[in-house]
Amino acid sequence: MVRRLVTVFYWIIALEFLVGAVTKYWPGTGPLGSDYAAKFTGWGYPAWVRFLVGSIELVCAVLLVIPNRRARFLGAGSLVLLLVGAVTTHIVNHDPVSESTAAPLHLVITAVFALVNWPAHWTDLLPGRRGRVGAATGG
Template identity: 60%
Template sequence: MSETSSRDWPRRLLIGFYWFLAAEFVLGAMTKFAPGETVFGPAYSVKFADWGYPSWFRFVIGGVELICAILLVVPRRRARFLGAGALVVVLVGAVVTHVANQDPIYESVSAPLHLAIMAAIAWASRPAHWRELRPVRRVPLSDQG
């Protein structure tokens, strides 16, 4: 095995993980667009109404999930950051919805798990100028001597 390929496998594994997550969110979006029952139970139009949202809101959430899934696999850091960041917002809403509605744990475990993953991806993909933990102190020109 060459030295280049041995150093390249962690990057390829990470890209595969992004594609896996994107596939999950595409599947989730498609189930929100589906008119009837899904592999995950009742129709999302019914679920959203039971949660207290208008049934059409599933299309908004499904659309955001679909766009974000695409952004996760675009090979640009900024796209991945935007996709993961938007999914963090959606998943915070999902977690709050599941907690507020006291859904069973087997229905509620996916949202917090994916929230943690997307928060980690957003943090790792944040813009370079945000990585400085403390702002750079600017010295006025008059004080430089």
């Protein structure tokens, strides 16, 4: 039961980032959000950065729903880095609280996801690794 709830939570957060990625690609003000082309240029970023951010959100959303700790860690860890930039952008530009609450909230959630899926050793992130030899004995 708990495992299913956790899986549903991963899917909900991934869906939110999927919607966020779609809004980054949407030209003008779309049905799902505001005009990110204007927002990104207003924040001082080149117009193409919104596509980069949307692509990162899309890839990370897919990684979050793969039932593999390594994939979930890479997705959540990448989102933590992206969201630190988003929170910093909102702070530097003095955005109103109504527009600035989603980024720190999602930063905390993805940081928890990253901590829960933290690998025992950095080499566990490499392809084909199932765990270090001697990791249980410290050798």
